[in-house]
Amino acid sequence: MLAIVDQNNIFLPTHSFTIQVDPKIISFLRIENEVVLYFKKPVMVGDIGLKCTINNVHSNTLYLKGICRMRAKEILEHDFGTMEVADLLDIYEKNLINEGLIQGVKALVRILLPGTTNIIQTKNPGHFADMLATSIDLAHAEKARLLNTPDSIARIKLLFGYLNRLNSRTQKSIEAKTNNPFAEDIKELEEKIERIPLSDDIRSVLNKELGRLKHMHQFSPEYSLSRNYIEFVLEMPWGIYAPDHLDIEKAQAILDQDHFNLKDVKERILEFLAVKKLNPESRGSILCFCGPPGVGKTSLGKSIALAMGRAYIRISLGGIHDEAEIRGHRRTYIGAMPGRIIKELQRSKTLNPVFVLDEIDKIGKDFRGDPASALLEVLDPEQNFSFKDNYLEIPFDLSHVMFIGTANTIETIPPTLLDRMEVIEIPGYTDEEKFNIARVHLLPKKSRAAGLPVNNPKFQDDAIKLLISDFTMESGVRNIERKLEALYRKLAKKQAAGEKLPKKITTKVVREYLGPPPRHKEQAMEHDMVGIATGLAWTSTGGEILLIETTSMPGSGKLELTGNMGTIMQESARIALGYIKSNATGLNIDLVDFSKIDIHIHVPAGAISKDGPSAGLAMLTALVSHFQGKALRHDTAITGEVTLTGRVLPVGGIKEKILAAQRANISRVLLPAKNEPEVLKLSEDTKHSIQILYADSFLDVFPHVFRERYDSVSPPPV
Ligand SMILES: Nc1ncnc2c1ncn2[C@@H]1O[C@H](COP(=O)(O)OP(=O)(O)OP(=O)(O)O)[C@@H](O)[C@H]1O
Ligand SMILES: [Mg+2]
Numbered sequence: 001m002l003a004i005v006d007q008n009n010i011f012l013p014t015h016s017f018t019i020q021v022d023p024k025i026i027s028f029l030r031i032e033n034e035v036v037l038y039f040k041k042p043v044m045v046g047d048i049g050l051k052c053t054i055n056n057v058h059s060n061t062l063y064l065k066g067i068c069r070m071r072a073k074e075i076l077e078h079d080f081g082t083m084e085v086a087d088l089l090d091i092y093e094k095n096l097i098n099e100g101l102i103q104g105v106k107a108l109v110r111i112l113l114p115g116t117t118n119i120i121q122t123k124n125p126g127h128f129a130d131m132l133a134t135s136i137d138l139a140h141a142e143k144a145r146l147l148n149t150p151d152s153i154a155r156i157k158l159l160f161g162y163l164n165r166l167n168s169r170t171q172k173s174i175e176a177k178t179n180n181p182f183a184e185d186i187k188e189l190e191e192k193i194e195r196i197p198l199s200d201d202i203r204s205v206l207n208k209e210l211g212r213l214k215h216m217h218q219f220s221p222e223y224s225l226s227r228n229y230i231e232f233v234l235e236m237p238w239g240i241y242a243p244d245h246l247d248i249e250k251a252q253a254i255l256d257q258d259h260f261n262l263k264d265v266k267e268r269i270l271e272f273l274a275v276k277k278l279n280p281e282s283r284g285s286i287l288c289f290c291g292p293p294g295v296g297k298t299s300l301g302k303s304i305a306l307a308m309g310r311a312y313i314r315i316s317l318g319g320i321h322d323e324a325e326i327r328g329h330r331r332t333y334i335g336a337m338p339g340r341i342i343k344e345l346q347r348s349k350t351l352n353p354v355f356v357l358d359e360i361d362k363i364g365k366d367f368r369g370d371p372a373s374a375l376l377e378v379l380d381p382e383q384n385f386s387f388k389d390n391y392l393e394i395p396f397d398l399s400h401v402m403f404i405g406t407a408n409t410i411e412t413i414p415p416t417l418l419d420r421m422e423v424i425e426i427p428g429y430t431d432e433e434k435f436n437i438a439r440v441h442l443l444p445k446k447s448r449a450a451g452l453p454v455n456n457p458k459f460q461d462d463a464i465k466l467l468i469s470d471f472t473m474e475s476g477v478r479n480i481e482r483k484l485e486a487l488y489r490k491l492a493k494k495q496a497a498g499e500k501l502p503k504k505i506t507t508k509v510v511r512e513y514l515g516p517p518p519r520h521k522e523q524a525m526e527h528d529m530v531g532i533a534t535g536l537a538w539t540s541t542g543g544e545i546l547l548i549e550t551t552s553m554p555g556s557g558k559l560e561l562t563g564n565m566g567t568i569m570q571e572s573a574r575i576a577l578g579y580i581k582s583n584a585t586g587l588n589i590d591l592v593d594f595s596k597i598d599i600h601i602h603v604p605a606g607a608i609s610k611d612g613p614s615a616g617l618a619m620l621t622a623l624v625s626h627f628q629g630k631a632l633r634h635d636t637a638i639t640g641e642v643t644l645t646g647r648v649l650p651v652g653g654i655k656e657k658i659l660a661a662q663r664a665n666i667s668r669v670l671l672p673a674k675n676e677p678e679v680l681k682l683s684e685d686t687k688h689s690i691q692i693l694y695a696d697s698f699l700d701v702f703p704h705v706f707r708e709r710y711d712s713v714s715p716p717p718v
Helices: 023-028 096-112 125-135 140-147 152-177 183-195 200-214 221-235 248-258 263-278 297-308 323-327 340-348 371-379 415-419 431-449 461-471 478-496 507-514 567-582 616-628 654-663 673-680 684-689
Strands: 002-007 016-020 035-040 048-058 061-075 080-088 286-290 312-316 354-358 402-407 421-425 532-539 542-554 559-562 597-602 636-638 668-672 691-695
Touching (some): 048 080, 048 140, 096 152, 125 140, 125 152, 140 152, 200 221, 248 263, 286 297, 297 312, 297 354, 323 340, 323 371, 340 354, 415 421, 431 478, 461 478, 532 616, 532 654, 542 616, 559 567, 597 616, 654 668, 654 673, 673 691
Parallel strands (some): 002 035, 286 402, 286 421, 312 354
Antiparallel strands (some): 016 061, 035 048, 048 061, 061 080, 532 542, 542 597
């Protein structure tokens, strides 16, 4: 790259400019759009310069446009010649304060530099700063300072200072011309306040603010703050409601169009509509869809809005730590902003949208306050008719909004919040359900997205099944969706290149296009083994099987636990061992001297943390198998909490666990007897394809997990 170092001007990225250069340099440049490096003389290693594209070359003039900053790393030749450089990218930390500062500076620009909307609309903070710098008159040293500041916020702060200088100058010149330059502006606001149907309360708040505005210095930052506030309030959708579609049949049709099955959820939505139809004043409860990833929680929210004829908005609460994100900032500092709830409502342009609070289980909490407590107010029907946003200040009625939460697990939702919502579980899908979802919903969607006709080439049923069984392992359908996307992309590429497409999408085509199936999580063992039991875990991403290994060695009575077990799981292991020690006689293992051995229990895949009491029964079974030297059936998975006296207690996530067992080729699942009601709710399909066994106490387990007849156990003393 050619470096130009003999200029004295300073330019910034986004600037277009011309420079006169030595014809010798021009002779190096034949290609338009070539890149040159532009440095101020003398250039030294470490200096910051501008990388530019050449827009045009004319006799000895170069027409350049700045692309980005770069730093000289090594100078290979002085004056002009080659130079080694490294691009210097803009630094920008996105947070509320910085965003607020940018908004504040933009507000000032709007007033001081009317007609620069392209600058104000620039999203990238660094570009905004650089563009702004072209529009104000700056001294050489000031430009140099801007060039040498890759931190966007630092640049914006510098520009804020320059703008204020401009402000006082403009002010003087305007004052010289007229006494009240902003009469027009204020009149316009006055008219708006009259015209928009506002409640008396709001109108009086605005008129009061307008009264203050009239007495403010028009170029002071307060003026723009106050003006922005009035505009913001006026832009809220006061009194605007989307009329509800209360045709139940139509709503049902729309829901069915987008989502397969999910009967319970759809039923619940239709009930909501029915009640609304009979009693338009009814509020209805706040629903929370809870289930593993990719089961349609978020997309359901959208369909519900469509079915009801309401606007749809969504915010993701994942990782929100700052209460102000929900409730806004006080209007006292430059760049204060309303919270997300109010901002999104303004965007929806109605007062009754369907508002999805996505990932409510991932909301954070730290020194910046507790966003969950602000959400409490949003969701509480006793309070949310007068929600108070710090910026808006006027109490706002949220009671017509239909809030829907989504979560992967209810365990991390703060209990007070959970209390306000009606949780609807959306468990994972069976292979049969996935097949139907893929065939009816995903295939048409994805082929259309790739610009290919639906079902041409035809996707064969067994190819869909192969995709589900061999290429994905999940509770939802997101990976199936991704694989289909990948496959259709490849087809589209072929089509675009004029190549012939396969006539049908067969299993062979799937294998050919998607390559060998990825390796998946744990599969069932191929043989019965001594000391290894198959447990089942329920994680927020669905179910999984856990192969629990036990062994012992000479030692001093220690219990070693490995595989990233949580504290509750460790306790389960201790309980299992306690049971074994106290029932050694009944279990025919009374010759074992527990004080002379160490016992080791390991759950593979240590990278995944596991917790909960539900592996207790499987750990106990594995230990018994180890000490008795009898192999456990490899086709049987076990889940259940076990107590010190061997009682078997019910556990959660039954459907997820059974589906996981099925995916891992397990044919029998042993469950706590008290979990039977959940099993009855499973589809007939699932119940037929897997054998379910029950245990009330540990003694019930033996006949199911050992192949040989088990008669060497006498009940433990009670
Ligand atoms: N029953 C279904 N019928 C049709 N499509 C479905 C169904 N369930 C899920 N999908 C599709 O699967 C995709 C993923 O769904 P979505 O993003 O709503 O999942 P989610 O439950 O919100 O997951 P996460 O917990 O990861 O946010 C969407 O394209 C959705 O349309
Ligand atoms: Mg989602």
